[in-house]
Amino acid sequence: MVTLLARRPSRRDARAAARSAPSVVLTAAATVAVTAAGLVGLVLALVVVQALDPAGGMPLAASAALAARLWLLAQGAELLLPSGPLVLSPLLLTLLVARGLSWAGRVAVRVLDDGSSGRDVARAAGSVVALHLVLTGLLALVVDDGTAGIGWLRTLLAPAGLAVIAVGWGAGRESGSTDAALDRLPGMVRPVLRGVLAGTLTALALSLVVLAVALGSDAAGYVAVSGSLGGAGAGAVGLLGLGILLLPNAGVAVLGLAAGPGFYVGSGTLVSVHGVTLGAVPALPLLAALPDTQAVPLVAFASQVIPAVAGLVAGATLARWAGDSPGGSVVAGLAGLLAGALLGVVAGVLAWVAGGSLGDGALAVVGAPPVATGIAIPACAVTRWRAFG
Incomplete structure (x- = not known):
C-alpha cells in the first residue's frame, strides 16, 4: 500500500x-x-x-x-x-x-x-x-x-x-x-496612439519619397558607383539588396534632414538645411543620393514640409478616433500636445535605432542625431502648421 x-x-x-x-x-x-x-x-x-x-x-x-x-x-x-x-x-x-x-x-x-x-x-x-x-x-x-x-x-x-x-x-x-x-487606460489614449502611429508612418513614407527623388536626380552617380565596385552582376545585385535592407535607415536619416538637424555619414559629411559638408563616404550606391556640391539641394528645403504634414495627419487621426470627447476642447488640445510630443519621442528613438557606426575615426557616427531630431520634430510640426495656416 x-x-x-x-x-x-x-x-x-x-x-x-x-x-x-x-x-x-x-x-x-x-x-x-x-x-x-x-x-x-x-x-x-x-x-x-x-x-x-x-x-x-x-x-x-x-x-x-x-x-x-x-x-x-x-x-x-x-x-x-x-x-x-x-x-x-x-x-x-x-x-x-x-x-x-x-x-x-x-x-x-x-x-x-x-x-x-x-x-x-x-x-x-x-x-x-x-x-x-x-x-x-x-x-x-x-x-x-x-x-x-x-x-x-x-x-x-x-x-x-x-x-x-x-x-x-x-x-x-x-x-x-x-x-x-x-x-483600462483613459479614453483618449487609444486615439493618441493611433495618431502617433499615423503621423510616424506618414513621415517615413514622405522621407522615402524624398530619398527616391534624390536618387533619381543622380541615377548616373548610382550606376557609376555600382559599376566601379566590380563583381559584374553579383556585385550589382548584392549592392542593390544591401541598399534595400538599408532603405528604412536612409528614410530615418531624411527625417532628420526634414526636422533640421540633418544627418551624418561619418564625421566629415553632414547634410542639413543649414549647410552641407562633404567628406569621404563608403562606396555604397545608395549614398549617390548625397549632394554633389556644398550647396543645399532644393529637395532638402522641400523636405521641411514633412514634419508639418506628419503633425497634421496625426491630429486628423486623433480627432477622427476621439469623436466627441467628454472633456471638450481642453482635453482635445492636451491630447494633441501629447501626440506631438510622442511623435518627437518616436522620431528620436527611430534615429537612435537607425544610426550607428561603421568603424573608428571618420565613420564613427552615421545617421541623424537622436536627441536633436526628437526635439525638433514636434517644434517643426507646430511652427510650420502655423505658417501654413
Missing part, C-alpha cells in the same frame, strides 16, 4: 508533463523556426548573388557566416572589425526579425490550455525570449573569430530588448491582455 501511494503522485506528474509536452515542443519549434528561416533565407539570397559572380564568389561556409552576421546586426549586435566596431542594424531585416518573434509569441500562447492565467502567458512568452537569446548567443559564439569579433555586451542586451518587445506584443495580442490593458 505504501508503495502504491508513493507511486501515484509521480504518475500524476507524468500525465501532467505529457499534457504540457506538446505546448512546450510547439513553442520551442516556433522559436527555432524564426532563426532557422531567417538564416536559410539569407544564405539562399547570398548563394544566388554569388552564383552571378564569374569568379565563383564566396564558398558556402563564408556565405553562411556572412548571413549569420547580418542576422546578428539586424538585432542590434556589435561586430568588432579590424577597422573598428560595426554597429548598424539594417532596419528592414530588423522588422522581419521582430515579425517572426511576434509570431512565435502568438504560437506560444495559442497552444496553451484553455483557461490559462496571465502568469501562464507570461511564462510562455518568457520561454520564447529565453530560447531565442540562447540561439542568438550560440550563433554569435560560432561566428566570433579573428575576421569579425563580437561585442558581447551589446550583442546580448540588444537582441534581448528586441525579443521582449516583439514577443510581448505577439503574446499580448493573442491573449487579449494588450487590449484589456488599453481598455
